[in-house]
Amino acid sequence: MKLAMAQINPHVGAIEGNTLVILQTIAEAKAQGADLVIFPELTLTGYPPEDLLLRPSLKARVERSLDEIAMATDGIAVVVGYPRHEEGKLYNAAGFFDGGQLVGEYFKQKLPNYQVFDEHRYFTPGSELMLVDFLGVNFGVSICEDIWHPGLCEDYSQGEIDVLINLSASPFHQNKQSERIELLQQRASEANAAIVYVNQVGGQDELVFDGGSLLVAKDGEILSELIRYEEQLAYVDINTDDGVKIPATERAAELSYLDSAYQALVVGVRDYVNKNGFPSVVLGLSGGIDSALTLAIAVDALGAERVSAVMMPFRYTSEMSIQDAAEEATTLGVDYQVISIEGIYDSFMKELAPHFEGREVDTTEQNLQARARGVLLMALSNKNGSLVLTTGNKSEVAVGYSTLYGDMAGGFDVLKDVPKTLVFELSAYRNTLSPVIPQRVIDRPPSAELAPDQKDEDNLPSYDILDQILYRYIDCDESRDMIIAAGFDADDVHRVVRLVDVNEYKRRQAPIGVRISQRGFGRDRRYPITNGWKPGI
Structure with missing residues (x-):
């Protein structure tokens, strides 16, 4: 038997469009x-379809x-x-079609309702196994989350299956592929069967599906691993002459953490x-590291x-920033424009002067600079149909080190889930x-250049310290007291935790961005803006 693994995007x-892709892939x-072709979870609707269901x-x-x-x-x-749809209920289903007929149908039993998943809102869990004898091979079928729980594989082992199929839509986060491999090796042992794991690939709003589909022998050997982040139709042979044997095929090259x-x-x-x-994108190139990485x-x-x-x-923009931005744009060959905000800012200040009279200069004037830039970018977006990419990183988004309707103005934040320390690492990696x-x-101290000689660390702990505190508080849900007990300065912790909490209202108004961690600012973390929770314990 020749089996095809269809890792598609x-x-x-787009049900009709997805159907066309499925039919083309079958052909x-x-x-x-090929005798059998396997597609990912909810291929017909794409995943996650949310309220389209x-x-x-x-x-x-x-x-x-x-x-x-x-x-x-x-x-x-x-x-x-x-x-x-069946008897007034909706199921996450997998169908086994052969000879023009539906010969078997399976309903997903384990419905995830954590992190980015919300399947209990839509689906009813199934309860029955599905066994199909096809060309002398006994197949069982499961869907994504089912494989993350041991019971189903143990149940299938009673049916003496040869191969367990798992249709998946498993989004990426850091180290996810190694987690999958370890899990599938364990489940293959429990099922006493090979596992064909077919994952979708591609981006869907904040989620990225990285593919990496796998064929695992019942002894845990990885027989095949598909390319990450790319569509691929891969073939494996199953020999039934002397029991079921599956020869190993090529494995995709292992990717580093940064890659x-x-x-x-x-x-x-x-x-x-x-x-x-969108036909194109536009972004503000400041000469700083965040916009440089976003451009690349x-x-x-x-x-x-x-x-x-x-x-x-503006008057606080250094000559170094102007030179570096021009060099980046020239090196990458993009359309590049320079538009000063001096006149716009002066016009704002002239009209506001009577209302600011007697008040000290503060962050208001800095925010006006950012908002002037936001107006220009959105005007270019409207005129050209381009999507504005914002450049705020996860560290800044966490503590509110950004300006509403200024540098937050745009449609997609590329670095929204990338801590500042990782921005430096990825920039060096890209080079x-x-x-x-x-x-x-990469080497210069980060600065928003909104005031003379300004540095980010004038108002924040060093990013090495800040990102550790943020990881503990946001990703690990550690309390303020726990973080202090781990050895971090109490004043730093109190300040950072407070900034995270009071800036939820900003994050609700921020554009979405790519999720690469297990706890991004989006579907993963849904805190009420108005709340009286005390973060100390």
């Missing part, structure tokens, strides 16, 4: 002599597509994921821009011809591929 909600697999027309549209898929299974079998994070950011930007139909990611995702950068200098960020941008 579905478009959420390609059949032309290559509640649309009244969903049932009819899915059933029409499933009829088309069934008709394509002449000489090749298909396992595909879709939502199934994996960088590719996730590139895919997240590419698919958000392309799937939403945008060009790698979309190509230089679809990226514009704008330097918007190993080709030098695009001047070294002094």
